[in-house]
Amino acid sequence: MSFFKRVGALTCAFVAGSLLATPATTAWAEALTFTDIAGREVTLPEMPDKIILGEGRMMYGIAPLIEGNPFEKIVGWKSDLVQYDPDAFRKYEGAFPEDTARMIDFGNPYAGDFSIEAVLEAETDLVILDVGNLFKAEETGLIEKLGNAGVQVAFIDFRRNATENAVPSMLILGRIFGEERRAAEFIDFYIAQMRKVTNIVDTIPAEDRPLVVVENAAGWQTDFCCWSFGPYNYGRFVELAGGKNYASTLANAYSVDLNLEGIIEADPDVVFGTGANWKEARPEVTSTLLGYDGDPEVNSERLAALAARPGFADLRAVKDGRFHSIYHQFYNSPYHFIAIQVLAKWLHPEDFEDLDPEATFQELHDRFLPYETSGQFWITLNK
C-alpha cells in the first residue's frame, strides 16, 4: 500500500472513530492535530509529555522554545549531539546535568530505526524524526508499528530544505511543546534576521554575485578534496547571501563531489569550508574546530594549513584573503540565519558593512537559549 493510501485510510478510520467517540469524551479538547513536514496528519489524543528525539541536534530547535527546562518532556535521543557537537552538548550538560544524564540513548541517528521495545518501555507519546528518515521509517514499518502501540511519529526538517522548512518545523515544535507563543517570537526573530540579508541581496544584480565554492567538512578527509553542497543547505545559504554556488552549476543534488582541477579552473571569488569540533571523535582531522570551545589561535593555524594544501595555495580567493571557515552544525539547525549573515558579509562586505552577526548570535543566546555564548563560530584566513 502506498504511503498516501495508508495515511488516507488511517485518516478515514480516525474520522469515523472520532465521530462515534465525540459525545463520550471530554479529553477531546486537549487533542493535538497538526500536519508535519512530510505532509502527514499527526493526531495525539492529548498533549505529549514523553517525547523521543530522532536526532540529539533537534535540541537546537527545541531549546529556544522553552523558557524553563527544555528537557522536561524529553525522555531520550540519538547520540549525534554528543558525538559530533560535543561543545554544544557540554553547554546543555552544564545547564541541565541531571537531564542530560537521564536521556535514553537510542544510538546512531543515521541508522534510521529504533528499538521499538525501548520506545514503548519509556511510555513514549511521540517520536520526532528528521524528514530524511521518512523513507526508512515507512519501509521498516516503524510508523505503523509505533502507531499500533499508540506512539505517534512526526517529521521535521532543518537540513534537507533547511531555509524552506525551518519556520514550519519551528511552528510544529511550538505546537508539540505547547509553546506557540515562544515559537512565534523565535520565528519573528528568525524572519527579521533573514530579511536583513535578503532585502539587500534582492537589489544585487546577478553579475555582481561572486562565485563561491563551499567545501563541506573541509579537512575531514585528509587526502581528498572536495565534498560540496548542490542547491541545498549551505549551497542554498550561499545563494540567499548573494553568491553563486559553484556546485549548483554542476549538479542538482544535495551532495556533490568536486574535482579540484575544476575548482582551480572556475577561479572562484570566495572559498569557504565548514568545520566543527570533530577532533575528539577523530584525532586525525585537519578541519577547523569551530564551536563553543573554539580557540581562535588553534583555528587560525588550522585554517592556514587548509589554505596551504596543494592546489589551494594558488587560488585567487586564498591570495585575496577570501578563504574562510564556518561552524558546520548551522547546517542542521534553525540558527542558519547566523550563517547567512556571516556569508553575506563575506560575499558583499560593503553592502553589509553595518550587519553584525556577532550581535545577532549574542541576541539569540540572550533571548532564547539557556546558556551563554562562547568560543568561535567563523573565521577568515589571515593574509
Add this chain to the structure above:
Amino acid sequence: MSDRTLVSGDAMALVRAYKLRNLRRILLVCLAFVLLAGLVVIDITTGPADLSIWRTIQVILDRSIATPKEDVIIWQLRLPVALMAIAVGAMLGVAGAEMQTILNNPLADPFTLGLSSAAGFGAALAIVLGWSVIPAVGGLFVSVNAFVFAMLTSCALFLFTRLRGVTPEAMILVGIAMLFTFNALLAFLQYGASEIQLAQLIFWQLGSLARATWGKVGICFAILLLMLPWFMSRSWALTALRMGEDKAAALGVNVGLLRITVLAGVSLLAAVAVSFVGAIAFVGLVGPHIARMIVGEDQRGFLPLSALCGALIISGTSIASKAITPGIVYPIGMITSLIGIPFFILLILGQRKRHWQ
C-alpha cells in the same frame, strides 16, 4: 641428438609457425602498449581546465615554463592520476591473471579470496571508528588499515593451506568464507556510521583515483617492477600449470610451492592497489580474460597483455569519469564495468573456440 637428424620439412614448418606465433605475440603486446600510451596522453590532456594538448606536453617536458596554475593542474593533479590509473590497472590485471592461473578457475580474481572485503573492512575501521592498526601513520591510516587487513587475510589463507594442503578448492572455499566474514563485519560498521562517514565509506568502496599522489604512484610502480619480472621468470611453470596439475608436476614444477609464492605476490599487488584507490572489482576479472582471448594461454604473452588490458580499462575509465560532468568526481568503480563490458561482450561473441579449457 636424434632431433637434429630429424630436421625435415615438417619440423621446419613447426619452427616457423612457432616463430610466427612469438612474433605475433610481441606485436600484440607492442600494439597494446602504443594504445595505452595514447590513452595516457588523452588522460593527461583532458580535464575541466582548458589547456591545449601542445601546451600540456610542453609543460610535462619542461616543468620550469609552467605557470603556478599549470604546474598544479598538470604536475600535481593530472599526472599522478593518469599514472596511478595505469599502475593500478596493471596491478589488478596481473593479480587477476595469476589468480585465475593458480586456482585454475575462470571466475577467480583478487577479490574472490576476500582480499577486497578485508581491505574494505580495514578502511571502514579507520573511517568509522578512527581506529588505526599501525599507530602514527597520520592521514594515510585508511590506506594502511586496508593494506594490513588484506595482507592478514592472505596470511590466514596461507596458514589454512598449510593445514589442509594447497588445493584450489580449499583456497577458494576459505576465500569465500573470508569474503562473507568481512562483508558482515563491514555491514556492522556501516550500520553505526554517521552521514559523513557513510559518504566517505561508500566513496572509498566505489574506488577513486582522486587521492593519487606522487608517493603512492612511486610505491605502485616499484611493486610492479618487482613482481612483473619475477612472474615472467616463472612463466613457463605457470603455463605448464594451466595444462593440468599432473602434467606440470611431471615437467618438474613444484605445484604447491608455486601456488603459495604466486599467491603471496598476488596478495601484495592487490592489497596495495586496493588500499590506495579502493575496491575496483571488474578489472582483475575481465582484464585477464580479454588478454587470454587475444593472445592465448602462454604466460609470456598473457601476463604482459593482462597488465596492459587492466591499465587500458582503468585509463579509459579515468578519461570517462572526467568527461561525464566536468568538475565533478565520479567514483571509478561505477564506470569501470561500463567501459570494459562492451569490448568484453564483443570478444565473447567473436570467439570461435573455447578460450577456457
